[in-house]
Amino acid sequence: MTRRCGFAAVIGAPNAGKSTLTNRLVGAKVSIVTQKVQTTRFPVRGVALADEAQIVLVDTPGIFQPRRRLDRAMVRSAWGGAEDADAVVHLVDAPAQLGDSPADRRAQADVETIIAGLKASGKAAILALNKVDAVKREALLGVSAALYETGAYDEAFMISASTGSGVDDLKAKLAERMPEGEWLYPEDQTADLPARLLAAEITREKLYLRVHEELPYSAAVETTAFQERKDGGVRIEQTIYVERESQRPIILGKGGQTLKWIGQKSREDLSVILDRPVHLFLHVTVDERWADKRAFYGDLGLDYDA
Known part of the structure; x- marks a missing residue:
């Protein structure tokens, strides 16, 4: 065929x-x-x-x-x-x-x-x-x-x-x-997405799953470090950006429990998807202008000047 x-x-x-x-x-x-x-x-x-x-x-x-x-x-x-x-x-x-x-x-x-x-x-x-x-x-x-x-x-x-x-x-x-032509990807590949972006997306999913009612559409996740470890695992550092100081405690939760849950669930998913142990570290930063930064759009392949 x-x-x-x-x-x-x-x-x-x-x-x-x-x-x-x-x-x-x-x-x-x-x-x-x-x-x-x-x-x-x-x-x-x-x-x-x-x-x-x-x-x-x-x-x-x-x-x-x-x-x-x-x-x-x-x-x-x-x-x-x-x-x-x-x-x-x-x-x-x-x-x-x-x-x-x-x-x-x-x-x-x-x-x-x-x-x-x-x-x-x-x-x-x-x-x-x-x-x-x-x-x-x-x-x-x-x-x-x-x-x-x-x-x-x-x-x-x-x-x-x-x-x-x-x-x-x-x-x-x-x-x-689909037009006739050779396949663009190996048979076992299911996605075309850089690991750093995928990791950020998974954490953003967990963030919204946990606080979707309390947190308005005003948060972003950036993978700031993605380092292979000698033991075969990967160390991932991510920053969660919110627009107002009042949103930080929503993500942290009492005693940091909400952020801990987000990190745990994200780490579980990423360990399966990446097929290796994942060491995930999350930080929450307030930046009211994160959605207006040109670099943010370039990382996502979006047109800043749209």
Whole structure:
């Protein structure tokens, strides 16, 4: 059989489930998953295999109405990932399309923005309605028909990224759309992400999992040291940046217990992913202007001037 290889971008509104879908397609953890909206800040490439096809998945930041520099850079990054891809999957949160809460209305507006962008680009996308297990069939068919009639799509799938329902069919369709060519990555590689960035992302995931209600969207994690040890392990030092002094005790917790939990859970994940002992040291620093530093954007591959 002829080998195929190409790029598939997963786009959508914040919290549609893009990272969960990427991880499901790859079969391994390559993108962080939290209940915090807009977690992914830069495209993470996961590598999925389907028979003779290698699908390089670009899990993009959520597309929404940007309000500040970091927002603009993330949205530009998401559209850039879609423009360069051989296939585009627009993941839509099905329950949010039927809801009437402020969050649902924001999600609906973001979906309309994405549809307009897709139509302007002239590139037909694959519609993937997500979280279908939480919606009655009749309502689901209505949502699917309404979206498909916009003319932005040429295929539609009903899936649940969390359970895996329908994902294999979507994966097979993506494999069909990959152009003929040799694979870009070895068969056993699941992600294209520098270890320093991956380590920072894992810690940021644990941070938001633990303090997502108390900490607003105003924290970053930077890996400041990544040193191989003679015993085969790795020593990782990271700085957690927050914008205000009042946020530091939230991350530290009583007696430092919250920070200890974040470090422990991050270390456990990293030891599995890196397949070696990990010695992790975390520091919390207050810097109200971390989101305006040009170097921060360059490290993540984002456009500071977006």
